[in-house]
Amino acid sequence: MTNGLARSSVRFRPASFAGTLVALLLGAAVVVACGVLLQTGLTAGVKPTRYADAPVVVAADQAVKIQRKVGEDTETTEEATPERARTDAALAGRLAALPGVAAARPDTAFPLPAGGRAPALTGRGFAALGIAGPGDTLVEGRAPGANEVVLDADTARAAHIAPGANLTLTAPGGTADYRVSGLAAAQQAGPTAWFADATADRLSGHPGRIDAIAVQPRAGVTAAALAAQVRQAVDGDAGAKAGAGAGAKTGAGAGAVKVFTGDDRGTVEHPDLGGARTLLMALGGTFGGYATMTAVFVVMSTVALATGQRAREFALLRAIGATPRQIRRTIAAEAMLVAPLAAALGILPGLALARWWFDQLVERGAVPADVRLDVGPLPMLAAVLACTLAALTAGFLAARRPSRMRAAQALGEAAVEAPRPGPVRTVLGLVFAAGGIAAAAIATSLDGAKA
Secondary structure, three states: OHHHHHHHHHHHOOHHHHEEEEEHEEEHHHHHHHHHHHHHHHOOOOOOOOOOOOEEEEEEOOOEEEEEEOOOOEEEEEOOOOOOOOEEEEEEHHHOOOOOEEEEEEEEOEOOOEEOOOOOOEEEEEOOOOOOOOOEEEEEEEEOOOOOOEEHHHHHOOOOOOOOOOOEEOOEEEEEEEEEEEEEOOOOOOOOOEEOOHHHHHHOOOOOEEEEEEEHHHHHHHOHHHHHHEEEEEEEOOOHHOOOOOOOOOOOOOOOOOEEEHHHHHHHHHHHHHHHHHHHHHHHHHHHHHHHHHHHHHHHHHHHHHHHHHHHHHHHHHHOOHHHHHHHHHHHHHHHHHHHHHHOOHHHHHHHHHHHHHHHHHHHOOOOOOOOOOHHHHHHHHHHHHHHHHHHHHHHHHHHHHHOOHHHHHHHHOOOOOOOHHHHHHHHHHHHHHHHHHHHHHHHOOOOOOO
């Protein structure tokens, strides 16, 4: 009987459930969008491109652990460093001496703004040539000397620059004239200039510190064996510094040297990936939690309103002998019939919202362009479950009053027309609606902190 009444109510009075359907649909869309962003933040990764031919990469940890005292407890949180953390350049020589290492190439990058005949370039030390693979070699001319530079062939051709030409280049370490001594293979990373290693160290703006070390194995040495050798050397180096009172702490946050293998090498190429993960998890988790709670309250209010509008129907059911339990089950069953359908309809809009939201973050540089949106089944299942539980809870709560009334009392109250909202409530409702729309419109034109 109960399920039959619920199906009949939904079938013959669809207008009563339109508001509940829309509220659940929008709530599911928000939950799906936030869930997809949260899942992307948890699984975000970038496949290595520049370090694809280096099975092991050594670099400083790009996160710092912060300890806070909360009462008697200590909480530890991990946050991405605002700038790239670097490691000691001398470590490259120590790693190159390992028996399984064929080459340990120090890699660092610094900007060279456009000026004169030269376009905007990325400056590197000549020792880094060869990191990108066997084809990453000198194709014309010779290695650079103290006041010389090597350009990639594509950039030199586009700027009509040949070996022997002179360029004025500005780097963080100063401005000077350099003679083009040779040309290197085209670079996937874009226009590049290579200096003598000592010159690059001075121009980088952080002498003695490098971004990473790309380690390549000798013939017959597996990636796992190479990683084990490098990790042992790195740990021993950190321990020696700690014993000498240098204050080094293995794995203790920014500056601690780490060994990266597999897809983790991509995080060295994109140090902003850690900040992007934090942002995506914060948006998906924190904002998603607020949005989900708001959606639940809206759904509960909508279900309660729809139930209140059908007071006469429930009064008649009570008058013909329906028990309080049957009334509660009928209202809950109606909510359960609408909720899964509404949640399912909200999945596609939620995915579209997540895609738009994610694209906006990429467009504004908050998330690296190589990160891909991770769409999985968990956010969709969470949306269906959350909406179903919200509708079921709302149905039971809304059914408490009509199910407790006596039949005569229910008929008496149903005979009286429900009063219209008073002028104060109407004005307040319009003011809050206009304020919400205005706040949302203004926030879209502001930067993140002000918004």
